[in-house]
Amino acid sequence: MTRTESHPAWLLPSGFEDVLxxxxxxxxxxxxxxxxxxxxxxxxxxxxxxxxxxxxxxxxxxxxxxxxxxxxxxxxxxxxxxxxxxxxxxxxxxxxxxxxxxxxxxxxxxxxxxxxxxxxxxxxxxxxxxxxxxxxxxxxxxxxxxxxxxxxxxxxxxxxxxxxxxxxxxxxxxxxxxxxxxxxxxxxxxxxxxxxxxxxxxxxxxxxxxxxxxxxxxxxxxxxxxxxxxxxxxxxxxxxxxxxxxxxxxxxxxxxxxxxxxxxxxxxxxxxxxxxxxxxxxxxxxxxxxxxxxxxxxxxxxxxxxxxxxxxxxxxxxxxxxxxxxxxLPDSGRIGRIWAPAGMDDLLWQSIQEHRRAGFVVLQDLLRQDAPSPQILRAQGFDAVLIQEATGWKVQRLDS
Missing domain, CATH: 3.30.930.10 (Bira Bifunctional Protein; Domain 2)
Structure with missing residues (x-):
């Protein structure tokens, strides 16, 4: 076995670790x-x-x-x-x-x-x-x-x-x-x-x-x-x-x-x-x-x-x-996470930014416009989704 094979490039030195x-x-x-x-x-x-x-x-x-x-x-x-x-x-x-x-x-x-x-x-x-x-x-x-x-x-x-x-x-x-x-x-x-x-x-x-x-x-x-x-x-x-x-x-x-x-x-x-x-x-x-x-x-x-x-x-x-x-450390109270759909609509962008400024974590899905099922979103740590209504974009909680 070569030295490279016994010590892969991704292996960290002893005593060091990634903090995820x-x-x-x-x-x-x-x-x-x-x-x-x-x-x-x-x-x-x-x-x-x-x-x-x-x-x-x-x-x-x-x-x-x-x-x-x-x-x-x-x-x-x-x-x-x-x-x-x-x-x-x-x-x-x-x-x-x-x-x-x-x-x-x-x-x-x-x-x-x-x-x-x-x-x-x-x-x-x-x-x-x-x-x-x-x-x-x-x-x-x-x-x-x-x-x-x-x-x-x-x-x-x-x-x-x-x-x-x-x-x-x-x-x-x-x-x-x-x-x-x-x-x-x-x-x-x-x-x-x-x-x-x-x-x-x-x-x-x-x-x-x-x-x-x-x-x-x-x-x-x-x-x-x-x-x-x-x-x-x-x-x-x-x-x-x-x-x-x-x-x-x-x-x-x-x-x-x-x-x-x-x-x-x-x-x-x-x-x-x-x-x-x-x-x-x-x-x-x-x-x-x-x-x-x-x-x-x-x-x-x-x-x-x-x-x-x-x-x-x-x-x-x-x-x-x-x-x-x-x-x-006790859980300090996780910040709410909101799923947002893909799109470059100005009103969508304004709604995303408004909720981020209010202290929420908003992740915009860059690939899909339709939200996954509530079960999948909960498993991914989301609490709510942004949905489009006649009056604009609104937050809908997953438990509602």
Whole structure:
């Protein structure tokens, strides 16, 4: 079998798919509704380019995205460029270039991102990413606004039984700093923590002579998952670190306010969770649906990313892929569809246009003047037909 026969030209690469009309319509309704929601909160939409210079996409703490970024040679400049795999670094660049140092900035975005590799579950490599980013606000106040908007996004998309998982990268980072190691060694230790390979963490600490007290602290960290009471446990075990106490204060405040705002929202924490720790600098949060599989939305604080663009700014935000949300969206009330016959009669044209302006979908059959049977029209999704009467063209419902 030739390569062409085993890989037909119409076969799409793994992780890519066509979005057909019904799903596209649902996606567009969801996109529009979420952008309107973000606008109501003061977040203004920006449209960054799909392609940027590679060093811009991967600058500083955004280097975590390297393996997910498609890389191309710009035929114009000869420089390497990348196809965005996440819009957050682009938001940080836009904010650094266009805002004043003390300005509070709210930005939203929507568009396709491209991933060089699929996720562990083999999902889409072309998510339709939406999100909101808040710049210039430090501390729990900014985190609370962004977290609340993330919850509102999924409520808006009718996702039931939401579960919020929150954590703070500062806790693990503080323990890693206590080891007194820097650079590659510190990063190596945090990689073990990120994988939750606690036996490897203990072995690493022993091999690097980090002492029994620090080993006990990491052992305590490995068990700090659960409900609100975990925060008090963390104070007992790790409260001798001032930075840990500050992180727990932030978590406690955020948790208490969210519990009052959203009584039906289930909340849990995992204080050892540090995914994207080279990227984030504070709170981490992920929102799960009823299946509790992959997070439907996630985000966190990333204060350092803007420094690479010449301006370190407090920053927090979230993003989501709206494609997985489409399956749960309720029917928004389909627009009525009207069948119209073929013909170039001026009055027919005027009637078609009048009903289109009124919000109906009017499909003119370009081949036939006689309408098919009501059964066929209903099967094709029509609700009514345009018929000619003595006084002009009128709509006749199929159920009349």
């Amino acid at each position: 009309p019904a799903r596209t319509e649902a996606l567009e309704r969801c996109r529009r509704a979420l952008l309107d929601l973000y606008a109501q909160w003061g977040y203004r939409q920006v449209i960054p380019p799909l392609v940027e210079h590679l060093e811009s996409l991967l600058t500083g703490s955004a280097a975590d995205l390297d393996l997910q970024t498609w890389k191309l040679l710009d035929q114009d400049s000869g420089r390497l460029v990348g196809l965005r795999s996440d819009m957050t670094p682009q938001m940080a660049r836009i904010d650094a270039q266009t805002s004043s140092a003390k300005e509070v900035r709210r930005l939203s975005y929507a568009g396709t991102v491209l991933r060089a590799r699929p996720d562990l579950l083999g999902g889409s490599r072309a998510p339709f990413q939406m999100g909101a980013e808040l710049f210039g606000v430090e501390g729990a106040e900014g985190d609370l606004e962004v977290l609340s908007l993330m919850v509102e996004s999924l409520i808006h998309c009718a996702v039931p039984d939401l579960l919020l998982d929150i954590g703070h990268v500062g806790i693990s980072q503080t323990l890693a700093d206590a080891a007194g190691l820097e650079g590659a060694l510190r990063a190596d230790l945090l990689r073990h923590v990120e994988r939750k390979a606690w036996s490897d963490v203990r072995t690493w600490l022993r091999e690097h002579h980090c002492g029994m007290e620090l080993t006990a602290d990491f052992d305590a960290l490995s068990g700090l998952q659960g409900d609100f009471d975990v925060l008090e446990q963390a104070r007992r075990y790790l409260g001798h670190y001032p930075a840990v106490r500050a992180a727990l204060d932030d978590l406690q405040r955020v948790w208490s306010v969210l519990r009052a705002r959203y009584p039906d929202l289930a909340i849990q924490c995992d204080l050892s969770e540090i995914h994207g720790h080279r990227y984030h600098t504070g709170l981490l949060f992920s929102l799960f649906g009823p299946q509790r599989g992959e997070a439907l939305a996630s985000g966190g604080r990333y204060d350092d990313i803007g420094a690479a663009f010449g301006r370190r700014r407090a920053a927090t935000g979230f993003s989501l892929d709206i494609k997985p949300l489409l399956l749960g």
